[in-house]
Amino acid sequence: MLDDFLMRAALAGIGLTLATGPLGSFVVWRRMAYFGDATAHAAILGVALALATDLPVGLGTLVVALAMAVTVSVLAGKGWAMDTTLGTLAHAALAFGLVAISFVHGVRTDLSAYLFGDILAVSKTDLAFIWGGASLVLGIIVWRWSRLLTATLNEDLAFSAGIDPRRERLILTLALAVVVAVALKVVGALLIAAMLIIPAAAARGVARSPEAMAVLASIIGAAASVGGLALSLWQDTPAGPSIVVCAALAFALLAGVGLRRAST
Template sequence: MFFDGFLLRAGLAGIGVALAAGPLGCFVVWRRMAYFSDATAHASILGVAMALAFDVPIFAGALLIALGAAFAVSALSDRGASSDTILGVVAHSALAFGLVAVSLLPTVRIDLMGYLFGDILAVTRTDVALVWGGAVLVLALLAWRWSALLLATLSPDLARASGVSPDREQLVLTVTLAIVVACGIKVVGALLVGALLLIPVSTMRPFCRTPERLGALAAGLGGLGSAVGLWSSYVLDVPAGPSIVCVLSLGFLASRVVVLVRP
């Protein structure tokens, strides 16, 4: 039945990632960081390979490489290079090197599809604890810096005049994004984790008048989509990670229809 142990763990993991991704996704959308989040997520595959090579936890390897990629993109962009170009190079290069590195590990045999598209049904109690620990940390950071992040997002010049450093707030977003990517890689995979950041926020955006309401509703929708997607995958015997994204995508389409027909 649905509340079997592995399904309950999967549901808890999906909801945990969604709760953190919802509020963070607001800033990803407002700052137009969608490609930045994808580049960070793709780089996490290299972190998986490094973790397997040095026999350290997958979460730690994915987090370190995601942070490194995010900082590298920020540093290179600040030096005048085109941000779109740098993002593309980092995203594709890190993903390719990660896939090649995994194939060169002679004593390791893993299912790459699980890291690319998620393997939420295989999460352990330790994975659930890491996901919820990361989610609590992300939510705490966002709650602490929420007003400053909003100000830096709306107007960097006004933020500086008010004593808020836009660079520091960008650092907060970079760290929280890397944590969400590391948490989400086991749930929906490196190629789909960006969907949890973007789709719930984009779905609820037309119906919210305040940033706080948008963050809360995006988190709730992401959690609901994770639960429904997991149930659908169980019933239809299809991959869980893509099913979650499909459910969220259908919700987005429904919201567009509502926006078009409402007076």
């Protein structure tokens, strides 16, 4: 079964959504969309590091994404203005990454795969990396669910319950870094944030509880992955952007359902 490239691609997309559904819900609740972009853009610098040192691309991406996550978390704790800080770090990391890659021989023509993903080229090793990373993130979120949710809803309530909101925020940022490393092969650095935000935003309008929103976001993401691959096969469109297009269509459809429900 895994010898078929379309089956591997579908399993990669579905595996990724195990993590992006619940994690994307927290990104939406905490308004961390720009942070997701910053971490994703830093992934390109990780690609350059990996190519220059002959490390696996996933490992290089993970190292840089974790460094970005920790840096932003520390700066946030020191009271830095997040919009300015994230904007500076995101674009600087992307620019440094693109320039660094240009100095590595033989990868200039493959740059689009790192920017927009190449899910159709997912190997069995990539598949194991994707499912392993996504399962790790999902396990962490399930384990810390009540603490993460309490810290998200009200930091004062979290303190009174003996929960440190800064620690929970750091856990989320580290989980986000892992997802960025996992998702790079599937949708690319420029579209990772879209797969975190759009399915969660689509689920938000119709879900009745936080748990339902997280599960529904994963289902929407999985459906978008399969639908995007089908669109790519049918119309010969880029697979990564096609997945995001399907997620956006699901958002438009469910937004309409939510508006109709609110008006009745």
